[in-house]
Amino acid sequence: MEPQETMEVEVAYARPERQLILRVEVPAGTTALEAARLSGIEEQFPEIRLDQNRMGIFGKLCKGDRVLNPGDRVEIYRPLLADPRAARRELAAAGKSMGKGGRDGDD
DSSP: OOOOOEEEEEEEEEETTEEEEEEEEEETTOBHHHHHHHHTHHHHOTTOOTTTSOEEETTEEEOTTOBOOTTOEEEEOOOOSSOHHHHHHHHHHHHHHTTOSSOOSOO
16 A cells, blocks of 8 residues: 655644644645644634634635645634624715815805
């Protein structure tokens, strides 16, 4: 039986107070989800739910079934605390209600 070819990848996760990048030796053909599981990162950060958290490679979103290349960094993303669109709408609404809108009080 031939030895299986392996490659090194990284798996990363970050909280505001703690970040971790793990180097993992995985078989060639490993997917992003498999690498995350093999890394053991879930034991370091119990809030991670690999079936729910979004992930990406070097800042670009990907699905868990994306096959990795040597040197790829799988990033596991935390859920957003606030919807950015909703936050902008709220700021815009607050700005209008406070009289801001680029006019110099010429009501």
